[in-house]
Amino acid sequence: MIILGIDPGIAILGYGIVEYNGNSFKTLDYGAILTDAKDATALRLKKIYDELEEILCLYKPDAVAIEELFFNKNAKTAIVVxxxxxxxxxxxxxxxxxxxxxxxxxxxxxxxGYGRAEKKQIQMMVKTFLNLKAIPKPDDVADALAVAICHAHTGRMGNIFKL
Known part of the structure; x- marks a missing residue:
């Protein structure tokens, strides 16, 4: 199963593509889609769409796992993200x-395995699960890979979390 994990953002959208077979992972690609704050929101959204479309066409994932938004302070930022x-x-x-x-x-x-884990713990587990030499940067990329790993570990329970 090929999974595209996404950590959504307007300035930085992290993505990670993993292949999961049995209990093993193979990292296919990861990175970030960056947009310029000076550009109009519509142009930034178009860039995200266009680059994701290229990634989807190239890797043909079986599933896309995306993190829900969690904001408690800035409503304007939450809307754009x-x-x-x-x-x-x-x-x-x-x-x-x-x-x-x-x-x-x-x-x-x-x-x-713990819902209150620290960011560093998640990053280390991503590095370990995917057998990477270093923790992917920026953090949004490691977060996207974590979302893909999460889906591999929990998404097999059916369509409980499916949109």
């Missing part, structure tokens, strides 16, 4: 790919 998240979901939906969403708590539980 929500738009980027919506564009990511639309790109996958247009390719008829199953989409699953996970809360930050579920990602932590799916990767570390």
């Amino acid at each position: 929500g738009q980027a998240r919506g564009v990511a979901i639309l790109a996958a939906a247009n390719k008829d790919i199953d989409i699953f969403e996970y809360t930050p708590l579920q990602v932590k539980q799916g990767v570390v």
